Amino acid sequence: MHMHKFEKIWLTFGIGCLVVFLTVVGVSAFYLGNKPASCLTTINPEKVDTTKPFDKPGLHKVEGKEWDYELVFVASAFSYNPAKVEVPLGAKVKVIATTKDVVHGFEMAGTNINMMLEPGYVSEYTTTFDKAGEFLVVCNEYCGTGHHLMFSKIEVVK
Amino acid sequence: MVNTAAKVKVDPRDAKLSMAHFFVAFGALALGGLMGLLQTLVRSGKFELPWGIGYYQILTAHGVLMGLVLTTFFIMGFQYAAVSRTAGTHSPAARRTGWIGFWLMTAGTLMSGTMILLNEASVLYTFYAPLKAHWIFYLGLTFVVVGSWVDGAAQIMTYAKWRKNNPGKPSPLLSFMAVINTVMWIVATLGVAATVLFQLLPWSLGLVDTVDVLISRTLFWYFGHPLVYFWLLPAYMCWYAIIPKIIGGKIFSDSLARLSFILFLLFSIPVGFHHQLTEPGIDPAWKFIQVILTFMVIIPSLMTAFSLFATFERYGRSKGATGLFGWFKVLPWNDARFTVPFIGMASFIPAGAGGIINASNQMDQVVHNTIWVTGHFHLTAATSVVLTFFGISYWLVPHLTGRKLTKAMNKLGIIQAWVWFIGMAFMSGAMHFQGLLGGPRRSAFSTYGDSKQALEWIPYQIAQAVGGTILFLGIILVLVIFINLAFFAPKGEEEFPVGEAENLQEKAPMVFENWKLWLGITAALILFAYTIPFIDIIQNAPPGSKGFKTW
Amino acid sequence: MAKAELKTKHQTEIEDSSSLKGTLASVFILGLFIIVSWVSVYYLFVDRF
Numbered sequence: 215m216h217m218h219k220f221e222k223i224w225l226t227f228g229i230g231c232l233v234v235f236l237t238v239v240g241v242s243a244f245y246l247g248n249k250p251a252s253c254l255t256t257i258n259p260e261k262v263d264t265t266k267p268f269d270k271p272g273l274h275k276v277e278g279k280e281w282d283y284e285l286v287f288v289a290s291a292f293s294y295n296p297a298k299v300e301v302p303l304g305a306k307v308k309v310i311a312t313t314k315d316v317v318h319g320f321e322m323a324g325t326n327i328n329m330m331l332e333p334g335y336v337s338e339y340t341t342t343f344d345k346a347g348e349f350l351v352v353c354n355e356y357c358g359t360g361h362h363l364m365f366s367k368i369e370v371v372k
Numbered sequence: 373m374v375n376t377a378a379k380v381k382v383d384p385r386d387a388k389l390s391m392a393h394f395f396v397a398f399g400a401l402a403l404g405g406l407m408g409l410l411q412t413l414v415r416s417g418k419f420e421l422p423w424g425i426g427y428y429q430i431l432t433a434h435g436v437l438m439g440l441v442l443t444t445f446f447i448m449g450f451q452y453a454a455v456s457r458t459a460g461t462h463s464p465a466a467r468r469t470g471w472i473g474f475w476l477m478t479a480g481t482l483m484s485g486t487m488i489l490l491n492e493a494s495v496l497y498t499f500y501a502p503l504k505a506h507w508i509f510y511l512g513l514t515f516v517v518v519g520s521w522v523d524g525a526a527q528i529m530t531y532a533k534w535r536k537n538n539p540g541k542p543s544p545l546l547s548f549m550a551v552i553n554t555v556m557w558i559v560a561t562l563g564v565a566a567t568v569l570f571q572l573l574p575w576s577l578g579l580v581d582t583v584d585v586l587i588s589r590t591l592f593w594y595f596g597h598p599l600v601y602f603w604l605l606p607a608y609m610c611w612y613a614i615i616p617k618i619i620g621g622k623i624f625s626d627s628l629a630r631l632s633f634i635l636f637l638l639f640s641i642p643v644g645f646h647h648q649l650t651e652p653g654i655d656p657a658w659k660f661i662q663v664i665l666t667f668m669v670i671i672p673s674l675m676t677a678f679s680l681f682a683t684f685e686r687y688g689r690s691k692g693a694t695g696l697f698g699w700f701k702v703l704p705w706n707d708a709r710f711t712v713p714f715i716g717m718a719s720f721i722p723a724g725a726g727g728i729i730n731a732s733n734q735m736d737q738v739v740h741n742t743i744w745v746t747g748h749f750h751l752t753a754a755t756s757v758v759l760t761f762f763g764i765s766y767w768l769v770p771h772l773t774g775r776k777l778t779k780a781m782n783k784l785g786i787i788q789a790w791v792w793f794i795g796m797a798f799m800s801g802a803m804h805f806q807g808l809l810g811g812p813r814r815s816a817f818s819t820y821g822d823s824k825q826a827l828e829w830i831p832y833q834i835a836q837a838v839g840g841t842i843l844f845l846g847i848i849l850v851l852v853i854f855i856n857l858a859f860f861a862p863k864g865e866e867e868f869p870v871g872e873a874e875n876l877q878e879k880a881p882m883v884f885e886n887w888k889l890w891l892g893i894t895a896a897l898i899l900f901a902y903t904i905p906f907i908d909i910i911q912n913a914p915p916g917s918k919g920f921k922t923w
Numbered sequence: 924m925a926k927a928e929l930k931t932k933h934q935t936e937i938e939d940s941s942s943l944k945g946t947l948a949s950v951f952i953l954g955l956f957i958i959v960s961w962v963s964v965y966y967l968f969v970d971r972f
Contacts, residue, residue: 215627215881220947221678228674228954232667232728235961239733240660250649250734252656256914291922316920317500317585319741323810323825326971328650328737332585333502334914335652341972350823354741354812356496358503358922359426362818677953681946688945696945721953725960732961735968808967 251329251339259333262288262314271295273307280306281340285368287311287351289318289331292360294351298367301343308340319354322368330355343370382453382868383461387772389470390456391858393449394769396478397442398854404437405847412799412840415833417817427816428494428923435497436488439753440516441481443603446761448473448523450606451550453768455527457868458544459534466529473523480515483508494923496814498592499572501583504919507576510568517561517568524554535885542880545613545626546870552633553605555887556598559894560641563594575919582916586653586909593644594902601640601669603753605633607760610713611680614764616871618709621687624679626873630884632672632679638894639669642901649736653912658905659733665901666731673724680717686874708777708785709869712763715789716756719796723751726804744807746814747800755796759789762850767866769857776864781853788849795846799839806832 242248262268271286282305288295289311301307311320313331320337321328325345329337353364382390407430413419414427421427452470456462462470486508487493493505499513531551534543542548567588575583612629616622623629645662648654688699704710726748729735739745766785770777777785807813811829820826883889 215631216625216875216878217628218682218943220943221628221675221682224678224947224950224954225671225674227951229671231954231958232670235728235732236664236667238965239663239735243656243660243734248734249656250659250737251652252654252659253652254655254912256653256912258915259917260915291920316502316922317589319812321741321810321812324971326734326737326968328740328742330648330651330741332589332652333917334585337652344972348824350810350820350825352810352812352815352820352826354815355500356428356431356503356814358920359428360922361428362815362820365818365820365823367821367823674950678946678950681949682943685943685945696948699945721956722960725957728957729961729964732965735964738964738968738971808964 251337253336253338255336255338256334257312257336259312259314262312267310268312273299273301279308281308283307285309287320287366288314289320289353289364290314291316291318291358292353292364294320294353294364294366296366298369300369300371303346303370303372304342304344306340306342308338310336310338312336316357317355318357318364319352321352321354323350323352325349328354346370346372380457380868380870381865382456382772384774385467386453386456386462389467389474390449390453391769391772392474393445393452394765394854394858396481397445397449398851400437400441400445400481401847402851404434404442405844407431407434407437409840409844412833412837415815415817416837417830417833418837426491426494426923428496428814429488429491431814432494432496433485433488436484439497439599440513443753443757444477444516444520446765447553447602447606448477448520450761450764450768451527451553451609452523453772453868454546454609455530455550457546458870459530459547462526462530463533466526466533469529470523470526473519473521473526476519476522477516478519480512480517480519483512483515485512487512491923498596500592501572501575501585501588502917502920503923504576504921507573510572510576514565514568514573517565520561521558524558527551527554540882542626542630542882543885544870545623545629545873545880546609548630548884549605549609549613549633552637553602553609555891556605556637556640557602559891559898560595560598560602563591563644564596567591582918584910584913585917586651586913587906589648589651590644590654590902590906590909593647594641594898595644596647597644597666598640600749600752601636603757605636606764607713607716607757608633608676610760610764611676611717613871614869615680615710615713616683616687617869618707619684619687619704621683621690621871622874623871624682624686624874625878627878627880627884628675628679630880632675634884634890635672636669637890638897639665639672641894642897643669643731645901645905646731646736649733650740653909654905655908658901662901663731663733665897667728670724670728673720706782706786708782708789709763709767711786712766712789713760715793716759716763719751719755719759719793723748723756726751739807741813742807743803743811743813747803747807750796750800750803755792755800759792762788765854766857767869769854770861770864770866771868773858773861774863774865775857775861776866777857778861781856781861784849784853788846788853791842791849792846795839795842795844797839799836799843802832802835802839806836
């Protein structure tokens with residue numbers, strides 16, 4: 215099987231690019247901690263309301279942890295609890311969310327907080343809220359007739 | 373020697389079965405296209421659906437008709453004809469098998485379609501549990517999948533017969549490629565068959581109360597990514613093995629074409645996690661391993677890009693073109709059989725670039741489930757693949773029906789492709805940008821409580837409606853051409869173009885036909901990528917979910 | 924023997940006469956497009972929280 219010299223050059227360059235891309239995201243994910251939401255904690259989807267921390271949705275200050283706040287969300291067709299919440303600018307926040315019924319999305323538009331909520335699983339993402347303003351949280355996974363009416367608002371305040 | 377190529381015709385009995393597939397495929401295109409138009413209009417915020425029809429109902433219909441019916445029927449019809457043309461007429465047994473497959477798929481389509489129309493299955497074409505559709509919807513899907521296996525078996529039978537009659541020879545390129553795609557499809561659909569048969573059907577029938585959501589999703593995406601390669605490979609068949617003949621050039625390298633198809637077989641399947649990157653319950657290390665495997669499947673596409681440019685440049689230079697890009701101008705731009713798939717190829721450049729972004733692990737958080745993704749697969753599937761399918765049908769339909777592609781239809785075909793391109797530039801372009809701003813996919817019009825961010829998305833949604841309207845015009849044009857070529861075009865002989873390799877001395881290595889080897893590696897890669905994560909998912913499973921009907 | 928030699932010579936000629944410069948340029952333009960798109964979205968990822 216014969217390969218033209220130029221094709222070898224092209225494939226070397228192309229594969230080189232792919233290796234660079236993979237290295238960049240790999241190092242960012244596994245050394246700098248920028249992994250996509252992949253929490254392994256499970257929960258009984260029918261007992262969400264009585265299971266900690268989902269018995270108290272909303273923002274909570276925490277002590278002695280790597281993050282300053284925990285922001286707890288409970289999703290169900292077709293709403294989030296809380297429907298509106300304020301977060302202080304610059305706070306390091308762990309967003310913790312789950313669903314009581316079908317699969318939902320949890321996407322804070324214009325940020326990297328974008329994760330699936332699946333019944334039986336807890337989804338978590340930790341980040342520093344370093345931009346002020348009102349952010350829309352949308353459900354970005356189809357969940358039924360009211361899917362497009364399902365949202366929450368997070369205001370990052372100075 | 374006189375016109376031997378032109379006289380090699382697909383046997384009329386095989387032609388009939390291929391055409392049966394195309395009637396269903398183009399019927400699905402007509403209906404699905406209308407649904408698509410309605411969606412873009414609704415989401416512009418300027419239009420509401422009449423008679424209480426639900427947005428998500430037509431969204432389900434659009435996805436099932438376009439993503440599953442149009443594609444599967446067209447591909448099976450095209451590959452069946454390509455095998456008949458290059459490996460010889462199908463035997464009566466193979467043809468009967470093909471017909472059984474066709475009718476199973478058609479019956480399944482009708483079953484699932486009826487349930488969608490009755491609003492019993494507004495679960496979108498991904499039918500994620502615990503949304504629970506009517507059991508007939510799942511049974512219909514089973515029929516479609518099983519039917520496609522039977523249908524594909526016909527191609528494999530004829531390929532095997534050719535191999536038996538020609539020991540030690542590499543099989544005809546188009547037949548080889550068709551069989552690779554069919555085999556990949558069979559291995560991939562095992563996943564969706566497993567979740568439908570063992571999880572969703574018993575659950576929707578009430579035999580079991582709950583379903584394990586993550587297992588179902590993982591099985592679905594084990595199938596879901598090779599599904600998109602199943603759409604793409606027939607387009608690659610046309611680009612590699614048919615376009616060179618149409619332009620009057622040669623296949624750049626027969627062996628490299630085969631190698632790229634084998635790489636697609638190996639690496640299309642063990643990569644489903646890149647659709648589940650933001651999901652809980654899957655270890656991030658395993659996600660990243662599948663991201664690496666996903667990047668492997670980019671390599672055959674890089675090879676394809678080089679081969680295609682090389683075919684064009686060689687042809688152009690043989691026509692006396694000079695300079696770095698002079699060859700580009702001498703390509704047969706007035707031939708719809710070339711220009712239409714070419715626009716498809718060109719669209720694959722932004723489509724592929726977008727795909728690399730989607731698969732880049734945490735970068736998926738920027739675009740996951742935003743309308744960027746919808747924009748992405750409307751470039752890959754709905755432009756690269758479909759325009760190539762249209763381009764194929766412009767010679768294949770008249771070839772099968774014993775008619776001619778007239779000058780007028782040829783011209784209309786080229787106009788159709790440009791209309792499609794412009795419509796898609798508006799629609800897919802706007803989807804990409806809106807997605808980067810966070811606009812979600814699969815959502816009806818909403819201002820989300822007059823959110824400032826959501827209000828910024830509306831102009832993009834209007835652009836999508838403009839694009840969607842232009843695209844619908846494109847669908848009307850392609851249907852006009854299809855009906856003309858199937859029923860009204862003048863009688864005559866239209867060639868089924870099959871390319872020849874540039875270097876006939878270079879025989880493809882026989883190792884490419886060693887199915888035990890390639891299926892063995894395919895299985896090994898799948899087991900490597902999925903065994904441990906699957907055990908984890910099963911061992912750490914939460915309580916199952918009961919079904920919901922939230923529509 | 925003579926025939927075989929002729930063939931090899933002919934093949935080298937094909938390769939030289941059409942050196943595929945345009946193809947190489949085209950694929951590198953494609954590569955550049957991929958890199959620019961990827962880096963742009965990576966920038967968005969890094970810029971956002």
